[in-house]
Amino acid sequence: MILGQLAYSPVPMAEPRRTPPWIFAFTGTPYGAVGTFSSVALGYFARRAGLDLDKIGWFVLLLFVPSWFQFLYAPVVDFGMRRKHWLVLMAILASGCLFAACQMTLPDHTTAFLMFAFAAAVFAGLISSCNGGLMATTMTDADRGKAGGWYNVGNLAGGGIAAAVTVYLTGHGSSSLVVGATVAAMTIVPALAALVIDEPRPETGRDLGLAIINVWREVKDVLWSRAGLTGLLLCISPVGTAALANYFSSIAVDYVRPDLVHELAKLPADAAAKLLDAKVSDIVTFVTGPVGQVITAAGALAGGFICDRTNRRAMYLLSGVLTAAVAIVMALSPENRTTYITGVLTYALVTGFCYAAFTATVLETIGKDTKSAATRYSLFTAGGNVAIGYVGKIDSAFGENHGVAGVVGSDAALNILGVIVLGIVFWKLGSFGKSRHVPPADPDLPETKVV
Secondary structure, three states, X not given: OHHHHHHHOOOOOOOOOOOOHHHHHHHOHHHHHHHHHHHHHHHHHHHHOOOOHHHHHHHHHHHHHHHHOHHHHHHHHHOOOOHHHHHHHHHHHHHHHHHHHHOOOOOOOHHHHHHHHHHHHHHHHHHHHHHHHHXXXXXXXXXXXXXXXXXXXXXXXXXXXXXXXXXXXXXXXXXXXXXXXHHHHXXXXXXXXXXXXXXXXXXXXXXXXXXXXXXXXXXXHHHHOHHHHHHHHHHHOOOOOOHHHHOHHHHHHHHHHHHHHHHHHOOOHHHXXXXXXXXXXXXXXXXXXXXXHHHHHHHHHHHHHHHOOOOHHHHHHHHHHHHHHHHHHHHHOOOOHHHHHHHHHHHHHHHHHHHHHHHHHHHHHHOOOOOOHHHHHHHHHHHHHHHHHHHHHHHHHOHHHHHHXXXXXXXXXXXXXXXXXXXXXXXXXXXXXXXXXXXXXOOOOOOOOOO
């Protein structure tokens, strides 16, 4: 009887398997590995080579540029292959660039190093877009906060571990080939988890050239929507950027050296430099390695859980308050290893919360738009990366005249100012409500009501 029914009944389309939110911890790691290489590893390499903090700030800012314009080329991953296949391909290309960058010594080959790192950042931008599109199209609204939390576990914790391993190997004399191969493997392998996601087949009949033109329509619709405009305002504000995370490896030497001043004075210059290098690499490895990343993961998961049960925009503003509180305490504390370890680990916890709140807010704002989800997600994350870039550059500029206290103090001031301004704006506009989705720009899609 069953066989007979199957023979004469139409075969229904199989429902896609539910994607567990934790899978995005793996797919987010390649993006994090490239990001932390451009901040943690770059900062450590550059400071180790004798470059000053202000110049390092310009280097970090340069490597953020691809993410600012990511939404312009993000439509590529909405076409052709499934997004999960795009993700794996981009991870392979990015890992090759990171390997090449590791072969370029600083300061002699700074330009070549930055070129390869810049190319890796371009490919990483598409990895982010793929993740955003996959989360938007495979996650229910009830699971988006959890997916965002797990994604940031990979982005922050997985990427941080990759950076910690890179710094440790470099500080303890490993060859550039070993360092490069290791960071490349830590970029490619986690990306393979994307292949198990049951992603819907890409729609056919759409024109890529037209879609790229429609990016500007997307931008216009975001700017003309209260939900989109206030969401973009939130993204480009200094609130919750956790920008100091990109400079902790650069300023570690300023916290480690005071505790070793007497010991270093007794050694020849070469021996003192090697001792300081080893001590700095050990402490950076510790705070950015497994200990720091477990703490970051806890912050991201807690943030995702809380955001699914409370007002997501309010939680994002809270992340700015917490960031400022940690920075203020660091600025007022003695410059020693205890302050550095305690401050960085606490900041790591808050960073996880910040990124989870950001991702949950963006996913809530764009809604379940299956055709251009990656593009819309990239538009908002581009704004977020602009904020991280300029906040970090402002922070690093204060280091020249005010030392590390000025760096962390600047970060606190920018977050406090941003929270005050955004709090007033959102209160006046009544933009703290939930379900404020941006209407889709594609005429083939039904309009989404803005509440």
